[in-house]
Amino acid sequence: MTAQEAPIEVASVESTHRRAARRHRVLVHLTQVAVLVVIVGGWQLIVQGDSRSVILYGVPSGIVDRLWTWVSEGTAIGSLGDQIVTTLEEALIGFVIGTALGIVCGIALGRIRFLSEVFGPFIKVLNAIPRIVLGSVFVLAFGLGLESKILLVIVLVFFGVFFNAFQGTREVDRNFVANASILGASRWQVTSQVVLPSAFTWIIASLHVSFGFALIGAIVGEFLGGYSGLGVLIKNAQGTFDANGVWAAMVIMGAVALVAELLITRLENRLLRWRPARLAGPDL
């Protein structure tokens, strides 16, 4: 190879590489669309001829119709926006309180040995029982309003965050703590400037799962008894043999969860920008 040829060679290698990457991306997206078309189209074709199946299983075109009716004319229990806002309100308030409680308790128990020794068994027992059943208790005790749903969400969110915050606190590099102490940090400064940022890698990881739990808590709470919200919408749809209505509510939930996931990932990137760039690889 001569010296003149070399730069051309490099440029062409680069552009070939870029083209290959673009082709790969297009291929992935096309396949995704194909999968969607096969599933939804197959569902439509199999079900649409049989009116009994349409009622029992729902049908994609019917779901789209139902969504359109809800958007344009509102639902039987008020406008669609109101239902989404109610459910989101319950989920978000509960998520914030549950997360805050989880972080505070997790770090406190992780830092103070006495507390973890005293409360460890209680927390293990509480975590072992199926907490969703507490929804019934809360509806009985606090009525059909927001409070019972928020409580259920808190109970569902708390434990995931708590265990991660606790573990994160215990995994803090002891050299970091020793270094900060020698530099003059008080116990509180060590907690806020060393332990909390270090544990955040763990805590953030739990938030993705916890927000899913928050939505589940809100929906199930409404399901068990409520005046408005997506859970009530689903319950009513089920009661009137309206499979399309159940699916339509589910589509809305899915969209809400995706947006929330996006926001949490943003928060993660913002709070953890001190970390080295993640290794290349497929991201789910």
Added chain:
Amino acid sequence: MRAEKSKPAIELRRVAKRFTTDSGTPYTALRELDLTVAEGEFCAVVGPTGCGKSTMLTLVSGLERPSVGSVTVHGKPVDGITPGVGFVFQTDAILPWKSVLDNVSAGPRFRGVPKKDALESARDWIRRVGLAGFEDRYPHQLSGGMRKRVALAQNLITEPRVILMDEPFSALDVQTRAKMSDELLALWDLTRPAVVFVTHDLEEAIALADTVVVLTAGPAATIKARFPVDLPRPRVVQEIRFDQRFLDIYHQIWDALRTEVDIAYSQSTRLDTDRRAS
């Protein structure tokens, strides 16, 4: 000399340190250890692996308490974290979520210095360790040598009269290490704090220190011998090792160190075979 008359910077008297291992059996790391480091003295501690060199530093810093004996720094018994002490760790201990500037200014800010003053003095120290322009980088964006400089600046900014260093350069490549040693000596010369520099590298110890202390093989290590290093300063670490005087001192100390290294090595291999048998 002024240092001779005043109280020693560090004094360990008849110190022993025992730990309880996870299986519950007691383990003696140090015993009957006497060590005095004068104001402004650069003292290197060498010894075979696992002889309790690092334990000694944690006792002086106040991170741990001795089981027996007394540890005093500037005449005051150590009780809790010793004030006026800097500690450079073997592994990176600068906080990865703080930028270089925030890391270096952390010490003063922990101690309640107003933010503006702390940042100003941090910029000054960042410049002195040769990292000007890197203030806003995070530790993972720096090389190993640069992270060590941050750790040095982070400690020196608090103007410690005693600096404890636990194999600070062992993770660096040989050339970076020699460069860092030269820079350490230059920085040390600015304020002349007392230094205890733990290392397993005898060459490094002699090139840097006024005094080299040899520890016996652990467990229950104690001081075997103490050698003055009367090489003139300023020294160039990479060149001083060809000096005839350096070689003489090296041979002298190595004679003392070799038997301990042999003991430690045979112990470690024996423990290995025991473990395999059980």
